[in-house]
Amino acid sequence: MEHLLGTGVSKGIAIGSVLIKQEHTSDYKNKSITDVEQEWERFNTARDSAKKQLEELFNQSKQSIGEKEAQIFEAHILIVEDQELAELIKTQIFNQKKNAEWAVHEAAEHFAALLESLGDEYIRERAHDIRDVAARIIRILTGADKHDLPEVDKPCIIAAKDLLPGEMVHISKDKVLGIVTEAGSKTSHTAILAKAMGIPAIVGVAGLLEKLNDSDTVILDEVEGKILINPDSDTLKNYNRKLELLEIKRKELEGFKDKESVTKDGVEVELYGNMASIAELPGLIDNGAMGIGLFRTEFLYTTQTSAPSEEEQFQIYKQTAEKMAGKTVIIRTLDIGGDKEIPYLGLEKEENPFLGCRGIRLCFEKQELWKVQLRALLRASVYGNIQIMLPMISVVEEVRRAKAIMDEIKAELKSEGIEYNDGIEIGVMIETPAAAIIADVIASEVDFFSIGTNDLIQYTTACDRMNPRISYLYSQFNPSVLRLIKHIIDTGHQHGIKVGMCGEAAGDVRLIPLFVGMGLDEFSMNTSALLEAKKTVDQISKQEMQKVVEDVLKLKTAQEIEEYLLSL
Amino acid sequence: MIEIKFEITNNEGLHARPASEFSKAAMKYKSDIKVHKNDDEKAFNPKSILSIMSMGAVKGDILKIQITGADEEAAIEDLKAILEGFDK
Missing domain, CATH: 3.20.20.60 (Phosphoenolpyruvate-binding domains)
Known part of the structure; x- marks a missing residue:
């Protein structure tokens, strides 16, 4: 049984089978085409889907994460709709007789390079946005977007290099038992959002994706910041018991709301x-x-x-x-x-x-x-x-x-x-x-x-x-x-x-x-x-605790104090 | 066709936020709109945020805006107001 260490985001345990989020690739093949009209149509269809995806992301993130994060997608929508970008893609397809993937890439690089050459830092950063949008359209064209976030049909633990805010909004608490990522720290987006959603998460786990395979059984122990891969039956039993106890405790605490x-x-x-x-x-x-x-x-x-x-x-x-x-x-x-x-x-x-x-x-x-x-x-x-x-x-x-x-x-x-x-x-x-x-x-x-x-x-x-x-x-x-x-x-x-x-x-x-x-x-x-x-x-009772204070202040070491307080 | 000239006096030029507001406003009109910077031959398309941002207009640049179409009057008023708004 192997184990990996990372940073636990809050205190909890999750046990389940792993679903790995593949890094989506925007690789494509550079092809020559003959039917330019058809290729232009392909691009337009992909552009419409990209726009729809972004609008969904915009609405979801506005509700579940916040106005600020949503703005990223709003900026992306403006780029997807951009007339000049589309015009340049059209020219590339019709003049070069190349596939839409290539044309999108070329046109996006053209504008990205133009913006990067300017003085305004904010405008220079928009070059990233253009490349992001181009990658999205290319993924739609090649069909690579189909396995963007894995379909979650049964409860599982999601493992990923990193999860973007746009992906976090897709995660539902009923289906996702836990999250474990290679990137991130206690204060990263993933950590804070997971904590806010009450999903156990361990972030910053070096070498995670090399060690994990889809459907592996893992235990996330947030207290220890530990991930146990394919645990033996004793360990599993042990953790199932811990999980039950946590569940009992959680139910009991619910009553205090x-x-x-x-x-x-x-x-x-x-x-x-x-x-x-x-x-x-x-x-x-x-x-x-x-x-x-x-x-x-x-x-x-x-x-x-x-x-x-x-x-x-x-x-x-x-x-x-x-x-x-x-x-x-x-x-x-x-x-x-x-x-x-x-x-x-x-x-x-x-x-x-x-x-x-x-x-x-x-x-x-x-x-x-x-x-x-x-x-x-x-x-x-x-x-x-x-x-x-x-x-x-x-x-x-x-x-x-x-x-x-x-x-x-x-x-x-x-x-x-x-x-x-x-x-x-x-x-x-x-x-x-x-x-x-x-x-x-x-x-x-x-x-x-x-x-x-x-x-x-x-x-x-x-x-x-x-x-x-x-x-x-x-x-x-x-x-x-x-x-x-x-x-x-x-x-x-x-x-x-x-x-x-x-x-x-x-x-x-x-x-x-x-x-x-x-x-x-x-x-x-x-x-x-x-x-x-x-x-x-x-x-x-506060009155009794006032006496405790007097006693504690007489003790000489941290250990004595800890033991005394535990004995209360 | 209507044409106006407008000098950018804002220290930060036509940076990202104004550029996108300018662009969003231009998109509301059917008229054909072109922007030239400092009488350059190259025309930029204000209905494209990428085109306007890549123009890289800075303080002191003079923008020549040409509008042709049925709603040109309304468009020129609107765009002028937006540019003046940024130049405070």
Whole structure:
């Protein structure tokens, strides 16, 4: 039994037979023809089918993924319909007496080369679109499009090099048990969409398609990020049992969807959702998210070839606010640094990216870029309860500077007569020990705190969480970190502001009781953690947990704390 | 036939978004429409987005638009308004 490793997108298991999505080829044979009229007709028929395919993709993606992704197909439709392109194809067929496939290829290359020679970067990129459209028409002409996405007639696990947004919209949750791809990372399109659809997925699996054959039986273990190929009967039995248990648990948790999130002693605990793409919203709402505690906006920047425009961002923030219908939507401004590849930003590689120009520091350096985002956020703020969160704060001057820039933009909007919410709440991530220690100073400048545990652990223990050699240091139960968290919550409350948490610890059922005891106001987590968190809240009493806090703070090591919390 | 001349004063020229709006507008009319850049002989077809984008019109270029057909009056007004809109 062979196994492969990749990145699990959320927590789940899938067992089933594999269906491999073949890479479609737009290869064709170069042929001479005699009946030019007939060849021209062939092209016109193929063009009509291509147009129909694109219109379908446009409508489907608009509904299931979003306006932005749909625009790609709208641009493709314009090209398919283009008069001059068709004219050139006709000339090629009639004058050269060659087949339509060749003529389409030649004509598309002609225009692609023309556009590539121009100065405007956006226009140069349209060359890709032309080649995409040509490849689609050629596939229709040669019949290669027939096996585009495999026909799914019985439940299966789809394996592919990569799945495009246009292909993801064809995937139905009833027929597809799981998805496994060679390309992708936790933040790639496939990963985020699979997560939003609640389909187990493992991405970034090197060598996947070499090892897999159609109809192989595989097990996707998302927790371990592992794919087991043709497992022996014991393993299979074992996993079937796990799957059953998960199913039982899932059914039990379903019952918590409509329950209030209240402790046994009647204290309401706010459970919010984390999101990176608007595609995740329906799932969050369905799982009872009472607000959005963290909208990571990086995804808008990392998934395209140029920075998202003000209008595009405005639409996304507005839609999010409207869908949440007045509930809190905390949107974190761009949080990236030198460890991310975003070609159009031209970020310098840094020796120490995690201690470098990242988060708010980069926002100050790339102020023009950041201002576009702030304008979009402020404009959208009248459509619901949007709150702005600043990432990676370490000194109070950063908060003041950010607020001054925001005031500038408010004044700008005012002079242009554009509406915005003047009282928009501004908060900060507390994720550096420096910010935690001066929480009192920062609290007097902002409306809320949100504790980012992942970075807070990393910076407090001076430990790179990705380095396996020092993994003993990285623990959610680290006593220094827990003391800091207590300090942040207490200080926030002394200054009358709300304290939330949006790191992974917020969705960890072992820690939720402790944080409830500390008085944390809001827990923000991934969709898949929400119902279990609600169940945990339902089973504890805040008063009892306050005693637990006292006990935990007396313990000396992460291990002792973990064991104690597990014994509750 | 009606003819107008229009100078591009927008810093970014007739880039992708304006080009596609211009093209979409041109497609609404039955009249034959031709665009020449700086009196070049080559005529571009505004009803084709690829043709308009490949024209590569930048700031300072003068576009000569010629329209012939039954709805030429309406077409010229519309296209002029669109170009002026971009040139703000």
